Amino acid sequence: MHFDSLVDALEFAIEKEEEAEQFYTELAEKMERPHMARIFENFAEEERGHRRMIKDVIMGRPSFVPQPRVADLQVSDHLMDVAPSPDMDYQQALIFAMKAEKAAYALYTQLSEASEDSAMRDLFHLLAQEEAKHKRRFEIEYDEQFSGEN
């Protein structure tokens, strides 16, 4: 994947976040159980927050602060994939979300490594770290909610 400018790269990132937000919103609408719909609405809100942060960068108000590498608990690495379905429960929703965040992290990391422009490299690195933070939050939630006795 190649980007001609930093703005192109940022617009790509916004698109990815919009897709994720849209996906979670549609999933929320499909849920049979109201409490699960609320959970996916919250996930969508998280993605909206990411999108706002990237837009801030375009507007010259960078809200990303360089951060040390986020530790990966690898909670989801060996879990089987979960297909989204209307009768998903909270455990399945978290597995799905952890894996989605991991995929986003991998994408931004790959883009960062492939970037020749240093500003673009730094930007994708920061986006990757944001996704890693996001994933870690889901991992901790999973760890506490479903692995308390494990």
Place this chain on the structure above:
Amino acid sequence: MAEKKEKKPLDLNRRQMPKQPPEVRKYNFNEVAFGYPEDVAVEEAKRCIMCKKARCVQNCPVEIDIPAFIQAVADRNFAEGIRIIKQKNCLPAICGRVCPQEDQCEKTCTLVKKEGQLAIGRLERFLADWEARQGHVEMPDIPEWTGKNVAVVGGGPAGLTVAGDLILRGHRVTIFEALHRLGGVLVYGIPEFRLPKEIVNREVEYLKRLGVEVHTDFVVGKTRTIDSLLEEYDAIFVGSGAGLPWFMNIPGENLNGVYSANEYLTRLNLMKGYLFPTYHTPIKAHRRVAVIGGGNVAMDCARSALRLGAESRIIYRRSREELPARFEEVENAEEEGVIFDFLTLPLRYIGDENGWVKEMVIQKMELGEPDDSGRRRPVPIEGSEETWPVDAVVCAIGNSPNPLIGTTTPGLKLGKKGNIEADEETGMTSREKIWAGGDIVTGAATVILAMGAGRKAANSIHDYLMGGNGHGNGADDGSGANTASDANAGADQNTT
């Protein structure tokens, strides 16, 4: 000159409870601990220093007057001791055996700093067992029918408490139980060697004699819905527990020989799998059993597997310090020969050509750097994967409520994990005439907490049925009915 009285030094050592030796008990399902003999119970009770500010009471979910019953034991007035307990707890023989007193009343005992906390739970058990041995049942007077009918969904600790409290206030009570016996986790979950089922049967029989109607094999949400029951009942209490087991969602969990703890324990305890051929529902005898998890349920599974002749091991992702099981249960398991593999995570299970599990791939873990909360979380060690032979795996990592009632009762507000949201003080839910309490609200917790929730809900239901708004903490209906505290006096006496 008056003879100087020789003062005996105060012995502050916590009294040990006699148990079956490990090399004997690992081959049988009989209760491990025998309970205190009378003299030892009295000696233990005399260790209590009768603190002015009894922090033990504050830490008891049902606020038993602990110093008073301990004093009664010290005075050898056992009848008074059990009477005091039953003012607040209708299942003392059960709570004295399975409640985590070390995290509740005993945790704040002043003697913790001295020679060991007072054995409050063991003394509670002693009194309940003493009473059972007396062999008489005092049946309380049942007040005239109030004209109200209450349905209790689930016959576990919360449901039994609600039923016991409300029948003695003049309401007609019917328990609907999904399984073929009442008792909930007390009969299907906790093994005989920790809680003899005869004790649960006593409690259940007592309730039946009081007039509680019981429908077993009745799955609310399938056989009939909550809304359908509301056409006949004036109030419903839902105490259906947390019976939906979690799996890890790793490859191979569908293989034969991979059980949930619920299935494994139900086959043993409720279906008496270990008593084949007396019972026609045997459980397969495995040679190498791996139990995943570190809670009390995991200990129950591992110790049961051992008794069935297997090499039994606990696989736990964190270190010994984080084990959530009661110390006493871990100690018992170790004495009996259960192997503990700490900082170990199963990655996948491998099956043979017939679809039975034959191996498990594990990864060793280490505790990472403390996070923002200060907690060190386990992280995998690169390249530490190993393959171990197993022929059975029991997944004991926790449970959540079965979604059946939540999904078949419109308007009932649920939490993230499908638990029913209920007011902590009254048990009232988002739907009028529906109360809930116990594990269906909190997720898997303790017997005494479920009972505490049941008692609060019973007070609220009674208040509502007598014309209140459910917040009256038990309105006086003028019927002269016993109070909730008295409601279960004698509940453990049904030995005749």
